[in-house]
Amino acid sequence: MCHIAPVPAAPDVVVIGAGVVGAACAWHAARAGLRVTVVDRGPVASGTTGAGEGNILVSDKPAGPELELALLSARLWSDLAAELGGFEHHDKGGLVVAASESAHQNLLDTGLGQQAAGVTATPVAPDDLPGYEPHLAGDLAGGMYYPQDAQVQPMLAAARMLADARGHGGAELRTGVQVTGLLRDGERVVGVDTTSGSIPAAAVVNAAGTWGGQVAELAGVHLPVLPRRGFVLVTEPVPVLVRHKVYAAEYVSDVASADAGLHTSPVVEGTDAGPILIGSSRERVGFDRSMPAEILRTLAAAAVRLFPVLARVNVIRAYRGFRPYCPDHLPVIGPDPRAPGLWHACGHEGAGVCLAAATGHVIAASLAGRSTEVDLVPFRPERFG
Amino acid sequence: MAISRDSSADARVDVLVLGAGPAGLAAATAAVHAGARVTVVDAGPTPGGQYWRHPPGSSPPGIGQHPTTRVYRMLAETVRARTRYLSGHDVWAVERDDDGFAAHTVHEGAEVTVHARRLVLATGAHDRSLPFPGWDLPGVYSAGGAQSLWKGHRVTIGPRVAVGGTGPFLLPVAADLAAHGARVVGVFEANHPRSWSRHLPAVTSSVGTFLRGAGHVATLSRHRVRPRVRHAVVAAHGDDHVEAVTVVRLTPEWTVVPGSSRVVECDAVAVGWGFTPRLELPLALGCTTRLGADGSLVVRVDDHQATDVTGVYAAGEVCGVGGAALAVVEGELAGLAAAGARAVPDRDRLARLLGRRAQLRRFAQAIHEVYPVRPGWLSWLRPDTLVCRCEEVTVATVTNAVHELGATDARSVKLLTRAGMGWCQGRMCGTGVAALAGAEAGTAATPHAFAERPVATPIPLGLLGRVEKPPLQPGPAPVPSHNRKDRPL
Numbered sequence: 001m002c003h004i005a006p007v008p009a010a011p012d013v014v015v016i017g018a019g020v021v022g023a024a025c026a027w028h029a030a031r032a033g034l035r036v037t038v039v040d041r042g043p044v045a046s047g048t049t050g051a052g053e054g055n056i057l058v059s060d061k062p063a064g065p066e067l068e069l070a071l072l073s074a075r076l077w078s079d080l081a082a083e084l085g086g087f088e089h090h091d092k093g094g095l096v097v098a099a100s101e102s103a104h105q106n107l108l109d110t111g112l113g114q115q116a117a118g119v120t121a122t123p124v125a126p127d128d129l130p131g132y133e134p135h136l137a138g139d140l141a142g143g144m145y146y147p148q149d150a151q152v153q154p155m156l157a158a159a160r161m162l163a164d165a166r167g168h169g170g171a172e173l174r175t176g177v178q179v180t181g182l183l184r185d186g187e188r189v190v191g192v193d194t195t196s197g198s199i200p201a202a203a204v205v206n207a208a209g210t211w212g213g214q215v216a217e218l219a220g221v222h223l224p225v226l227p228r229r230g231f232v233l234v235t236e237p238v239p240v241l242v243r244h245k246v247y248a249a250e251y252v253s254d255v256a257s258a259d260a261g262l263h264t265s266p267v268v269e270g271t272d273a274g275p276i277l278i279g280s281s282r283e284r285v286g287f288d289r290s291m292p293a294e295i296l297r298t299l300a301a302a303a304v305r306l307f308p309v310l311a312r313v314n315v316i317r318a319y320r321g322f323r324p325y326c327p328d329h330l331p332v333i334g335p336d337p338r339a340p341g342l343w344h345a346c347g348h349e350g351a352g353v354c355l356a357a358a359t360g361h362v363i364a365a366s367l368a369g370r371s372t373e374v375d376l377v378p379f380r381p382e383r384f385g
Numbered sequence: 386m387a388i389s390r391d392s393s394a395d396a397r398v399d400v401l402v403l404g405a406g407p408a409g410l411a412a413a414t415a416a417v418h419a420g421a422r423v424t425v426v427d428a429g430p431t432p433g434g435q436y437w438r439h440p441p442g443s444s445p446p447g448i449g450q451h452p453t454t455r456v457y458r459m460l461a462e463t464v465r466a467r468t469r470y471l472s473g474h475d476v477w478a479v480e481r482d483d484d485g486f487a488a489h490t491v492h493e494g495a496e497v498t499v500h501a502r503r504l505v506l507a508t509g510a511h512d513r514s515l516p517f518p519g520w521d522l523p524g525v526y527s528a529g530g531a532q533s534l535w536k537g538h539r540v541t542i543g544p545r546v547a548v549g550g551t552g553p554f555l556l557p558v559a560a561d562l563a564a565h566g567a568r569v570v571g572v573f574e575a576n577h578p579r580s581w582s583r584h585l586p587a588v589t590s591s592v593g594t595f596l597r598g599a600g601h602v603a604t605l606s607r608h609r610v611r612p613r614v615r616h617a618v619v620a621a622h623g624d625d626h627v628e629a630v631t632v633v634r635l636t637p638e639w640t641v642v643p644g645s646s647r648v649v650e651c652d653a654v655a656v657g658w659g660f661t662p663r664l665e666l667p668l669a670l671g672c673t674t675r676l677g678a679d680g681s682l683v684v685r686v687d688d689h690q691a692t693d694v695t696g697v698y699a700a701g702e703v704c705g706v707g708g709a710a711l712a713v714v715e716g717e718l719a720g721l722a723a724a725g726a727r728a729v730p731d732r733d734r735l736a737r738l739l740g741r742r743a744q745l746r747r748f749a750q751a752i753h754e755v756y757p758v759r760p761g762w763l764s765w766l767r768p769d770t771l772v773c774r775c776e777e778v779t780v781a782t783v784t785n786a787v788h789e790l791g792a793t794d795a796r797s798v799k800l801l802t803r804a805g806m807g808w809c810q811g812r813m814c815g816t817g818v819a820a821l822a823g824a825e826a827g828t829a830a831t832p833h834a835f836a837e838r839p840v841a842t843p844i845p846l847g848l849l850g851r852v853e854k855p856p857l858q859p860g861p862a863p864v865p866s867h868n869r870k871d872r873p874l
Binding site: 043159163166173175176235236273310311314318 | 792
């Protein structure tokens, strides 16, 4: 028997993007037996993942294809937490509250549709709200409790999946490497050109998040992914004041809005380390990194409106991120018939962390030629024309 | 809860100077003399900043002897008499508005916003700290923290004090402590000033500053303290307070000379490794930065101290640490420029200031070259040494983030370990974490990762949100003390 030094084989798949979606694609693909190389122009989780809150929400999604994906994802995140762990996964549950009777009615109507789709949603009467959140304002019209809502630390989640894909799946991670073009064989995409040489591969996955449209452009195809800016306030560490993921019912309609102008709705949650995270704002202003005080004020006021106890808690930090926004608020997931060999897994807007696990799962199935657990037609890349 | 107020009713001023240290006072004075309406905002209780810090109701230390006291008096009197001087105002944010800029400050539990057409940023610097085993013990101070306690409160940090680190600043700190009752058990300078000989032209041109250094050596000598070069405090020991420190002799690259380690008993230790410019406000405004001679990020300015953001000027340590004399010159240039068309250009004055600035910058450059932080300090760390005290992140956790989780720079280390995310927001740990992350990952240190702080000082949510009704419920219990390292280092 003779031994031949292994020649580094070309990977089966190149994943562009080491954020949480790219990491999930790599993890599931490696798990499916594919040789994977992940490239990112920056460090691990340095884009929108590094600016995320780590929401895994079914509560904010009305019945429809995104909810179906979220339900699969919530289950897969729990499985991943049991198997890998180390990324602060908490089945903490979400509590959506309504200040007005009309918002309360909308909440109940949305809940009915969600229940029909398989979501556990429990109406909470005003008198029962303190049982869920003792520090909540006393004058709310009611709420809805969603036990399937969960939270992860998204940067750790991405890093752990990548580490496991490298350690057990033989995947390769190349950070600080920018994709400059796609290798073509006729129409087919057969790898990537990078600032550190070309990487041939049978398939390429575009998991470039908010920059996914630019990667698509390299393939000559159009994806209308636009940045939607958001801010998060971070408080000093405090003892547990907020137990669940708590947000106002208006959040759902804000997320669904197509308006480029500013929308804010309070989202409040505690973290393992003690600080409370306060979102959320959304506006389409390109990649403008300025941080207007007025938006921070609006977030602070809304959080204090929900939790008056927070009035005396200090904000010590604020950060911004740019969500990958698509005009119909649905992500782009699946093979691109306009550029065979190219798969997309981007454009998840504010639900990237939530939908990452399911996205990775269905991308890996699709790459392997298997049927996917969720119908990908609503997410098809060519839908924008 | 106090209600926010807005000073816009007071009409917009021409020039808003942020910071009342040497640079800010000089800028405000120059702008006033040029005919501008000026407001000065400062966090401290009295004008002077760190250099001229003194308790309210008293004079700066060394009055009558200190060669710059006359300068201080002249500047502080002008600022008090002829500007709107707001002490005790912490700026939490600064931004553009319709006709210039708005600085949002917190003052005695209320918010005060000041508007101006042009800004002079003179926010100074804070101590550059490096982690070492035991640095989280009470009794460990930064050199600047020890000096502030003396200058501002007339408190010495302990009866027996060790002073360590690098740079000429260690000498006045040690001399002040020795002259006011503390027994200085040693001054340990990690570099060797022998290399001064290469910088003689720079030194002779700034002979006054150099002689002050010699004066501190004389003070120490009277107290039988002889500074030791190529020595360092590399660990602090004690159960719940400093009882002793480990002192070693260093190689030129700052690794420990084998067999040189000894334990020195003391009650407190002051350690200083230079200074880090406070860049929160310039970065929030979008000012361009560059890497300074000491490895810190500094604001890029032109001959008039103008940043590349129209209407924003910067002076003093934010443009590169260079001491009070340079800060005064830069402040004067910035104040004149910010006063704009009102200032009659006086070519002789401008030429004199620019010449003096160039001379003092050469001197500062020489200091940075003689007293750099050398990479060998990383070898003093142990796996269980805390690098971030607020979040209790150890060296091993950072190492793991690089080698197991794929972090490649300071920001990814921060995101994966929480280092720098706590109460100090990386002011204490930023330099150390960035250096450690760079060394482990084999990449250049990236000081940018900790420089940006859009919320420049903590602000309560109720104040930020302008919630005018006080909350019905009491506030939350205080933060666990181990998470709140807001005492001076």
